[in-house]
Amino acid sequence: MGKTKAFFKSIYKNVFVRRALRSLLSLLGLSLLIFILARVLPGDPIKTALGPDIPEEVVERYREMLNLNKPLYLQYFYWLMDVFQLKLGRSLVTIRDVSADITDFFPATLELLLASAVFRIIVAFPLGVLSGRKPGATMDNAIRVLAYVGICIPTFGWAIILQLVFAYWLNWLPAIGRISEEFMGIPKVTGLMTIDSLISGNVPAFIDVLKHLLIPTVALSIGGAVQEARILRAGMIENISRDYVLNMKSHGIPERIIYFKYVLKPSIIAVVPTMGLDVASTVGNAFLVESICNWPGMSRYGMMAMLRKDLNAIVGVVLVIGIVYIVINTITDIILYAIDPRIRLKERGES
Amino acid sequence: MNLLEVRNLRVNYRSYWYTYHVLNDVSLQVSQGDKVGLIGESGSGKTTLLKSILQILPPQGRIVSGEVLWKGTDLLKVSKDYVTNVRRKEVGMIFQDPLGALNPVFKVKEQFLDILRHSHSDHDKSDHLSLAEELLRSVMLPDTARVLESYPFQLSGGMRQRVIIAMALASARDLLLADEPTTNLDVTIQDQILRLIGELVVKRGLSMILVSHALGMVAKMTHRVYVMYAGSIVEEAPTLKLFSEPLHPYTSMLIESAPRLASTRLGEGIKGNPPDYRYPPSGCRFHPRCPYATGICKEVRPPNVEVSKHRYVACHMYSEGAGGG
Amino acid sequence: MSSDYSAVARKEREVRLENLKRAWFRFSRNKLAVAGLVIFVTIVTMASLAEYITPYPSHAGLYINFKEKYQPPNPNHILGTDMYGRDVFTRVVFGFRYALMMVGVVLGIVVPVGTVLGLLAGYYKGTLIDHVINGASEVFVAVPPLVLALAICSVLEPNVLNALLAITLMWWPWYTRMIYSVTSSLRNEPYVWAAKALGMRTTTILFKELLPNMLGPILTKATLDASWVIIIGASISFVGLGAQPPTPDLGTMLSEYCRYLPAYWWMTLGPLLGIVALVLSFNLMGDGFRDVFAGE
Numbered sequence: 006m007g008k009t010k011a012f013f014k015s016i017y018k019n020v021f022v023r024r025a026l027r028s029l030l031s032l033l034g035l036s037l038l039i040f041i042l043a044r045v046l047p048g049d050p051i052k053t054a055l056g057p058d059i060p061e062e063v064v065e066r067y068r069e070m071l072n073l074n075k076p077l078y079l080q081y082f083y084w085l086m087d088v089f090q091l092k093l094g095r096s097l098v099t100i101r102d103v104s105a106d107i108t109d110f111f112p113a114t115l116e117l118l119l120a121s122a123v124f125r126i127i128v129a130f131p132l133g134v135l136s137g138r139k140p141g142a143t144m145d146n147a148i149r150v151l152a153y154v155g156i157c158i159p160t161f162g163w164a165i166i167l168q169l170v171f172a173y174w175l176n177w178l179p180a181i182g183r184i185s186e187e188f189m190g191i192p193k194v195t196g197l198m199t200i201d202s203l204i205s206g207n208v209p210a211f212i213d214v215l216k217h218l219l220i221p222t223v224a225l226s227i228g229g230a231v232q233e234a235r236i237l238r239a240g241m242i243e244n245i246s247r248d249y250v251l252n253m254k255s256h257g258i259p260e261r262i263i264y265f266k267y268v269l270k271p272s273i274i275a276v277v278p279t280m281g282l283d284v285a286s287t288v289g290n291a292f293l294v295e296s297i298c299n300w301p302g303m304s305r306y307g308m309m310a311m312l313r314k315d316l317n318a319i320v321g322v323v324l325v326i327g328i329v330y331i332v333i334n335t336i337t338d339i340i341l342y343a344i345d346p347r348i349r350l351k352e353r354g355e356s
Numbered sequence: 357m358n359l360l361e362v363r364n365l366r367v368n369y370r371s372y373w374y375t376y377h378v379l380n381d382v383s384l385q386v387s388q389g390d391k392v393g394l395i396g397e398s399g400s401g402k403t404t405l406l407k408s409i410l411q412i413l414p415p416q417g418r419i420v421s422g423e424v425l426w427k428g429t430d431l432l433k434v435s436k437d438y439v440t441n442v443r444r445k446e447v448g449m450i451f452q453d454p455l456g457a458l459n460p461v462f463k464v465k466e467q468f469l470d471i472l473r474h475s476h477s478d479h480d481k482s483d484h485l486s487l488a489e490e491l492l493r494s495v496m497l498p499d500t501a502r503v504l505e506s507y508p509f510q511l512s513g514g515m516r517q518r519v520i521i522a523m524a525l526a527s528a529r530d531l532l533l534a535d536e537p538t539t540n541l542d543v544t545i546q547d548q549i550l551r552l553i554g555e556l557v558v559k560r561g562l563s564m565i566l567v568s569h570a571l572g573m574v575a576k577m578t579h580r581v582y583v584m585y586a587g588s589i590v591e592e593a594p595t596l597k598l599f600s601e602p603l604h605p606y607t608s609m610l611i612e613s614a615p616r617l618a619s620t621r622l623g624e625g626i627k628g629n630p631p632d633y634r635y636p637p638s639g640c641r642f643h644p645r646c647p648y649a650t651g652i653c654k655e656v657r658p659p660n661v662e663v664s665k666h667r668y669v670a671c672h673m674y675s676e677g678a679g680g681g
Numbered sequence: 682m683s684s685d686y687s688a689v690a691r692k693e694r695e696v697r698l699e700n701l702k703r704a705w706f707r708f709s710r711n712k713l714a715v716a717g718l719v720i721f722v723t724i725v726t727m728a729s730l731a732e733y734i735t736p737y738p739s740h741a742g743l744y745i746n747f748k749e750k751y752q753p754p755n756p757n758h759i760l761g762t763d764m765y766g767r768d769v770f771t772r773v774v775f776g777f778r779y780a781l782m783m784v785g786v787v788l789g790i791v792v793p794v795g796t797v798l799g800l801l802a803g804y805y806k807g808t809l810i811d812h813v814i815n816g817a818s819e820v821f822v823a824v825p826p827l828v829l830a831l832a833i834c835s836v837l838e839p840n841v842l843n844a845l846l847a848i849t850l851m852w853w854p855w856y857t858r859m860i861y862s863v864t865s866s867l868r869n870e871p872y873v874w875a876a877k878a879l880g881m882r883t884t885t886i887l888f889k890e891l892l893p894n895m896l897g898p899i900l901t902k903a904t905l906d907a908s909w910v911i912i913i914g915a916s917i918s919f920v921g922l923g924a925q926p927p928t929p930d931l932g933t934m935l936s937e938y939c940r941y942l943p944a945y946w947w948m949t950l951g952p953l954l955g956i957v958a959l960v961l962s963f964n965l966m967g968d969g970f971r972d973v974f975a976g977e
């Protein structure tokens with residue numbers, strides 16, 4: 006007994022767990038807020054979802070099924086009970102449990118998220134390092150302009166532009182979808198098609214999947230990636246004039262080592278939190294990009310639920326996105342913990 | 357021949373909006389075995405001078421003109437490799453702020469070994485670790501293993517400063533530039549560290565430029581002192597002479613306010629504020645604060661006058677024809 | 682004693698005016714920031730005079746002339762015409778109105794409310810007030826901002842007013858947190874201690890001592906975030922949860938027009954350029970403000 010208590014205590018003392026629990030609590034608060042907003046405000050959600058011409062007894066049946074004729078606090082209570090059993094209630098549109106729907110659609114969104122995180126890293130780091138090396142040089146100025154372009158065109162703008170140019174005009178990439186029809190048959194293992202196609206050893210399918218991934222990935226992450234490059238650059242430039250770098254210089258250490266080791270590491274540490282937050286926010290922007298690119302993911306599902314006012318599906322998707330958000334933030338914390346000794350050693354000292 | 361001779365050095369810092377004209381025709385000499393003091397209130401440009409010698413100014417800093425003669429060669433004109441070699445093997449610098457001079461995200465060992473790899477490139481790789489330990493012991497850090505395995509923030513201020521001194525020793529075979537090696541340290545440790553530096557310099561036969569606010573220590577440890585005000589050297593004198601009989605009005609004020617220097621912020625004892633380097637005063641940069649200022653001080657830069665042997669002062673009171681006083 | 686104090690206050694005011702002048706001088710020396718200001722002023726002027734300067738003001742709303750539909754850009758219609766034969770340029774200029782109104786309303790609500798909340802939470806750091814305000818803000822940042830805004834819009838009726846409500850609810854915690862962090866770093870400054878020691882009222886300390894010292898960050902943040910408001914607002918109407926057709930809202934227009942994408946791609950160009958111009962102007966100005974207030 007005492008042992009299990011100590012175990013839970015030690016888990017709770019873990020910073021990541023503590024922070025994640027706190028976020029989870031906020032998430033519950035948010036679900037309550039949306040729940041109330043959806044039910045308190047005028048308008049009949051069932052009629053909105055199913056259309057105005059539905060016969061009254063059908064509406065009544067749905068009401069019964071969704072507990073809509075119970076008092077609000079009971080409704081929330083029932084919903085919460087369901088959530089603890091990993092059920093999210095029934096969708097008005099698909100008539101299935103929302104959690105089942107989300108399970109089907111989630112891998113596609115996850116794949117997009119992972120791809121865009123990778124894209125950010127391979128774009129932001131080299132660009133930031135390059136432009137910080139020679140501030141004011143052509144490369145630096147080009148990246149500065151790119152950063153402005155990146156920030157001014159919203160993700161859905163990027164999606165439209167990329168589709169137009171690379172799919173419709175140049176015909177290099179498919180505009181919509183996740184995989185071409187002829188490769189639909191690859192066996193589903195992880196749900197991530199890049200990996201599934203590799204598992205089945207089908208290289209053409211893999212290339213096809215990559216091609217489909219490209220436009221939504223770039224649309225989702227190009228703006229953020231260039232911004233992060235600028236942040237990294239600013240960090241590099243700031244660190245260059247720090248005494249700890251000048252000290253290394255005073256010992257005649259080659260500029261290359263100074264820049265790529267002693268300047269780069271603290272600068273990367275400084276950009277990681279922003280990057281984590283940005284990657285987490287891509288779950289939000291995925292709503293638009295998935296819809297535009299007809300990407301069969303959870304966000305597009307959520308989008309459709311929103312347009313049809315499918316309450317359980319909306320709250321369910323928001324909840325899952327909140328959890329994804331928490332997971333990504335926790336991963337960011339763990340990465341920081343791993344690479345920044347100041348955080349790591351301080352927190353070990355505490356517990 | 358002088359080991360180091362700085363001639364008419366001018367250094368600016370540039371920011372987005374302004375240019376700061378900091379060093380203003382600074383000249384200074386250090387010969388073999390010399391121990392030279394450099395004093396002046398906060399912001400007078402002492403650190404800037406030391407960094408300029410090694411050309412390690414931050415990117416905003418520019419050496420506008422002047423010469424830095426090292427063993428007769430002008431470091432501002434020779435190849436980068438030559439300068440790098442001087443940095444690696446001949447001159448070492450102790451940075452002012454022990455908190456800021458060590459990279460917070462690398463272990464002491466990592467940083468130290470990188471330094472030794474270049475300052476002692478003739479040694480075997482395996483020797484570098486024992487060399488680092490030896491240097492740490494020489495600065496009275498006996499627990500070398502723990503220090504090397506630590507990150508800077510895990511060490512106390514005094515320990516960090518000792519690490520920096522050990523690093524500087526690795527590169528300093530001729531000259532040690534010690535930039536206020538005791539600021540930000542406990543008063544009790546200040547004395548220890550300064551004494552340690554004094555001993556090490558003697559033991560290793562180094563020359564030294566010592567920047568310090570602890571005037572008592574400067575008096576003990578140096579032969580000659582330069583007094584700096586607002587980016588100009590205003591007086592140069594053998595140490596004892598300077599303290600017993602200061603010539604420049606600024607020097608007198610600096611020495612008079614000395615007892616307060618140890619505890620409170622520097623410059624408090626002297627009336628007025630240090631000048632704005634964006635628009636430095638015309639003529640003598642000290643004239644707005646000088647009780648003896650006359651018309652000429654506003655207009656003409658005072659020449660460096662040799663008053664007696666080894667005594668120079670840049671003040672119109674002592675220049676011929678100007679009279680003043 | 683009191684005249685002493687008023688003299689100090691007058692001096693302070695003079696210094697502030699002086700700072701303001703210098704800030705303007707610096708801003709005016711920053712070419713990009715000035716460019717942003719010029720774009721912004723142009724857009725505001727165009728939007729407020731839309732009826733008089735657009736070639737076909739009647740095209741803003743419901744108007745059908747199939748004879749002129751799908752025209753590519755030409756001298757009569759510099760951004761072409763849409764599927765109902767409406768002049769896209771005219772509609773974009775009217776679209777600026779909605780975008781600017783959105784920015785105005787959201788900033789008009791969040792800046793005062795968020796400033797007060799942030800000041801209170803920061804000044805009473807560690808107390809119940811702090812915990813309540815920050816706890817509430819945490820609820821609103823539990824999911825990405827866009828998701829929150831879309832979710833709120835979707836459970837309400839899709840219209841402009843609810844979109845405004847959603848953006849306001851989404852943005853306030855981010856803004857409040859900024860004020861909070863500035864306040865909690867300023868509250869230990871000597872002048873705050875002095876004011877407390879002199880027995881000044883808390884409201885005086887908050888609004889007369891602290892607030893004037895954070896006008897720079899407030900202006901910068903509000904300007905940079907205005908572009909965020911535009912983008913989120915456009916996203917909401919793009920997916921159909923905000924302004925409904927035939928409202929000439931930039932996001933709504935974009936979503937209507939991009940259905941005709943490969944063939945009549947120029948239709949999307951107008952609203953897209955409109956959004957980009959607005960966002961760019963706010964970003965340029967915001968960066969300018971930041972440089973001005975960043976110190977030397």
Ligand SMILES: Nc1ncnc2c1ncn2[C@@H]1O[C@H](COP(=O)(O)OP(=O)(O)OP(=O)(O)O)[C@@H](O)[C@H]1O
Pocket residue numbers: 246369370371376378396397398399400401402403404405414416417452536633
């Ligand atoms: N990177 C920089 N950009 C602009 N100005 C700078 C920079 N570094 C130093 N300065 C300015 O140059 C002047 C001289 O600075 P320096 O550090 O050389 O003084 P110091 O004599 O070492 O002072 P202290 O006793 O405080 O160390 C100061 O006014 C300082 O503000």
Ligand SMILES: [Mg+2]
Pocket residue numbers: 402403404452535536
């Ligand atoms: Mg200094």
